[in-house]
Structures are given as C-alpha cells and as structure tokens.
Amino acid sequence: SPFLQRRADGRLYFEDCALDELAREHGTPLYVYSRSAMRAALSAYESALAGRAHLLCYAMKANSSLAVLQLFAQAGCGFDIVSGGELQRVLAAGGDPAKVVFSGVGKTPAEMGQALQAGVRCFNVESEAELDKLSQVARALDRRAPVSLRVNPDVDAKTHPYISTGLKGNKFGISHQRALDVYRHAASLPGIEVVGIDCHIGSQITEIDPYLDALERVLDLVEAVEAQGIRLHHLDLGGGLGITYTDEAPPAPDALVAALLERIDARGHGHREILLEPGRSLVGNAGVLLTEVQYLKPSEVEGKHFCIVDAAMNDLMRPAMYEAYMAIVPCAERADVPVETWDVVGPVCESGDWLGRERVLAVREGDVLAILSAGAYGMSMASNYNTRPRAAEVMVEGRSAWCIREREKIEDLFAGERLIG
Ligand code: LLP
Numbered sequence: 283s284p285f286l287q288r289r290a291d292g293r294l295y296f297e298d299c300a301l302d303e304l305a306r307e308h309g310t311p312l313y314v315y316s317r318s319a320m321r322a323a324l325s326a327y328e329s330a331l332a333g334r335a336h337l338l339c340y341a342m343k344a345n346s347s348l349a350v351l352q353l354f355a356q357a358g359c360g361f362d363i364v365s366g367g368e369l370q371r372v373l374a375a376g377g378d379p380a381k382v383v384f385s386g387v388g389k390t391p392a393e394m395g396q397a398l399q400a401g402v403r404c405f406n407v408e409s410e411a412e413l414d415k416l417s418q419v420a421r422a423l424d425r426r427a428p429v430s431l432r433v434n435p436d437v438d439a440k441t442h443p444y445i446s447t448g449l450k451g452n453k454f455g456i457s458h459q460r461a462l463d464v465y466r467h468a469a470s471l472p473g474i475e476v477v478g479i480d481c482h483i484g485s486q487i488t489e490i491d492p493y494l495d496a497l498e499r500v501l502d503l504v505e506a507v508e509a510q511g512i513r514l515h516h517l518d519l520g521g522g523l524g525i526t527y528t529d530e531a532p533p534a535p536d537a538l539v540a541a542l543l544e545r546i547d548a549r550g551h552g553h554r555e556i557l558l559e560p561g562r563s564l565v566g567n568a569g570v571l572l573t574e575v576q577y578l579k580p581s582e583v584e585g586k587h588f589c590i591v592d593a594a595m596n597d598l599m600r601p602a603m604y605e606a607y608m609a610i611v612p613c614a615e616r617a618d619v620p621v622e623t624w625d626v627v628g629p630v631c632e633s634g635d636w637l638g639r640e641r642v643l644a645v646r647e648g649d650v651l652a653i654l655s656a657g658a659y660g661m662s663m664a665s666n667y668n669t670r671p672r673a674a675e676v677m678v679e680g681r682s683a684w685c686i687r688e689r690e691k692i693e694d695l696f697a698g699e700r701l702i703g
Pocket of ligand 1: 385485487522
C-alpha cells in the first residue's frame with residue numbers, strides 16, 4: 283500500500299502514524315487500518331464503474347468491524363452478507379439494508395425472515411431447497427423475496443482449493459446445467475420475485491480470464507432465462523479479486539472491471555445493472571497486524587530459530603489454515619543485531635501456530651513486528667482459542683488514530699458460561 287511507508291528514521295508509518303508508537307500506546311497484538319487506503323481501493327472500483335448502473339456490495343466477511351462498515355456505508359456502498367449477524371452489523375454501522383445482498387448456502391428461516399423485514403435488496407439463493415424455504419417464509423410474512431440464483435459456472439479460478447468456489451463439486455451455487463430449470467421453478471413460486479443472477483468463483487484470484495469465462499457462461503444463461511420470459515434486472519459477478527501478499531500480480535480493480543464491461547457490452551448486455559461483491563481487494567492491503575517479540579529461541583536443530591511473538595493463529599488464521607504467506611517486517615529497523623532466519627510463531631499450543639516461516643529479520647526481544655496485508659480475513663476470522671482475548675483495532679487517517687475496537691477482556695470470554703449446582 284502506498285500509505286505504508288518506511289521513513290528516513292527507519293520506522294514504519296501507516297499514513298502519518300508511526301506503527302511502533304501505536305503499539306506502545308494501544309498494546310499488542312493490534313490491528314491497524316488506513317482509512318485512506320480503504321477509500322483509495324474503493325475509488326478504483328467506483329471510477330471504473332462510473333456512468334453505469336451499478337452497486338458495490340462490500341463482502342463484509344473480509345473485515346466486519348463497525349468502523350470499517352461505516353466507512354463503506356458513508357461512501358454509498360452496499361454489503362454482501364452471509365448471516366443475520368452480519369445484517370445486524372450493517373444496521374448498527376448505518377448501512378442501508380436496501381443495498382444488501384444476502385449470500386450463503388445455509389440461510390436459516392429466521393435469518394430469511396430478519397432479512398425480509400429489514401428489506402434487503404436481494405437473496406443470492408444457492409439451492410432449490412433454499413428457494414422453496416424462502417418462498418414459504420416470504421409468504422408467511424405476506425411478502426415476496428427478491429432473488430438471484432447463484433450459479434456455479436464450473437470454471438477454475440486457479441486459487442487455493444479452500445477458497446475456490448466456482449468448480450462443480452464444491453458446495454456453492456446451482457450448476458449451470460440445472461439453473462434454467464431452477465429459474466423456471468423460481469418464477470412459479472408465490473413468495474419469490476426473480477430479479478437477477480449471481481456468481482462468485484473464488485477468492486484471491488490473480489487473473490482476468492477465469493472471470494471472463496464465468497461471465498460468458500452467466501450471459502449464456504441470462505439469454506436462455508430471458509427467452510423463457512423471466513426478466514433478470516441485475517448481473518452480480520461476485521468478488522474474489524486478489525491482492526499482492528508477496529509477488530502476486532493481480533489485475534487492478536479498474537482493469538478487471540473494464541474487461542468485464544467490455545465483454546458485457548460486446549454481448550449486448552450493457553443496459554443491465556452490475557453488482558460486485560469485493561472483499562479482500564477493498565481492505566486487505568489497508569491493514570497490518572502489530573505484534574511484539576516475546577522470546578527468541580534458537581533451536582538445537584540446525585538452522586531452525588524461533589521468534590516467538592504475542593500474536594497467534596487465533597489472531598490471524600490465514601497462515602495456519604491456508605499456509606498463506608504474509609510479509610513480516612520490523613516496525614523500527616535496527617542495525618545492532620545480526621540478521622537471522624526465523625520462524626515467526628505464536629504462543630498457541632499447536633505446531634500449526636506459525637505466522638511466517640524462514641523470515642530474514644534483525645530482531646530483539648521487545649521489538650514490534652508488522653504483519654502486512656492483514657486487513658482482510660484477519661480480525662474477522664479471529665477466535666478465542668487458548669482463552670486469548672481478541673486484539674484491539676485502530677483506524678488511522680493522516681495523523682489521527684482512533685481506537686475502533688477495544689481489546690477484549692478475559693471476563694468477557696466466559697461471561698455467558700455457568701458452573702453447575
Ligand atoms: N462473495 C461471496 C459469495 C463470497 O463467498 C466471498 C468470499 C466474496 C464475495 C468476497 O471474496 P473476496 O473479494 O474477499 O475474495 N478466508 C479466506 C477467504 C474466504 C473467501 C470466502 N468468500 C482467506 O483468508 O483467504
């Protein structure tokens with residue numbers, strides 16, 4: 283991110299805030315986000331979509347902290363949600379429910395009812411059984427549920443298998459072979475109003491081609507569905523655009539959007555409203571996780587040195603879960619200790635609890651390290667494993683810094699628990 287810079291004093295700054303100072307003031311582990319970086323990421327999408335009927339629905343699972351949602355809501359964004367809890371967060375942050383799309387394979391009747399009452403823009407329905415249930419729930423409330431079918435175009439997004447969702451054989455969406463029949467069924471249901479079509483092929487995608495392949499298949503379907511007299515107002519092309527963690531070179535959001543629009547226009551669909559559901563690409567590089575070095579532990583096994591820090595897999599799950607690479611750099615450079623190769627690990631009792639392997643660093647106990655590109659799927663995936671309170675969060679802009687989430691307190695962790703007798 284251009285907002286993250288090492289200055290002449292050897293210290294790392296997010297906007298005009300020195301990260302080591304924020305760590306001292308707020309403690310570690312600490313998530314820090316740049317408001318300007320989030321706004322810049324958003325405007326790359328917005329400018330490419332200017333002059334088009336469109337709605338950006340921030341996939342809030344990437345980072346659902348209220349102040350982050352507030353920023354996007356104030357910028358006019360909608361939200362892609364996957365639970366009733368996420369809907370409540372949108373409302374608490376001042377978001378507009380009429381700009382919310384509701385995705386996910388397992389929406390409960392209660393969540394459906396809640397979303398209907400709130401007046402969400404669209405349900406992205408992922409199965410026939412869900413469609414029938416939604417129709418019943420809507421009828422019971424004397425409403426019709428606006429629906430897109432999430433179709434599975436069976437294209438390879440060429441990303442990690444755990445975050446690839448557009449191939450047949452994974453649980454997401456309705457196969458494009460079945461989709462036409464399911465649309466016919468949807469159009470016949472009393473509680474359903476068909477409004478669009480949706481697809482999402484995966485996450486951390488670094489090429490344009492899989493998007494274009496999916497788009498072609500979706501447009502084929504749009505034409506087939508409309509030939510049956512079922513009108514599709516909008517086209518939701520999902521999220522999934524990757525970011526640079528190390529040496530990935532994903533297309534910029536505006537390049538991706540331009541390529542999509544060109545294909546949409548070429549096939550005569552330029553009049554349709556375009557929805558997108560980006561998550562990671564709006565927030566990923568706008569966040570870092572700060573952590574303090576607790577102990578250095580050179581190991582007997584040749585070449586293995588452990589740098590034990592106070593952040594762990596419960597704070598940032600991506601390395602443990604996907605073997606994801608996240609860059610790790612010191613907040614203040616030092617020249618008084620030699621550079622060594624460290625495995626950066628947390629205090630959690632699992633061998634999988636590592637944040638970075640074989641990282642070349644000059645560190646001492648008490649130093650603060652920054653784990654980069656941690657704005658997406660960091661805090662939102664954090665847990666309390668090992669009864670570890672979740673980290674605090676700070677938002678910066680220029681010289682200003684706001685604590686947007688206080689560090690969790692231990693007593694909060696078992697406040698809902700009961701002893702017996
Ligand atoms: N829309 C739908 C229906 C999704 O399932 C997702 C992400 C998105 C949009 C946003 O995708 P994005 O633009 O953020 O790639 N925890 C994993 C990523 C899981 C993504 C799940 N779905 C990770 O840390 O890499």
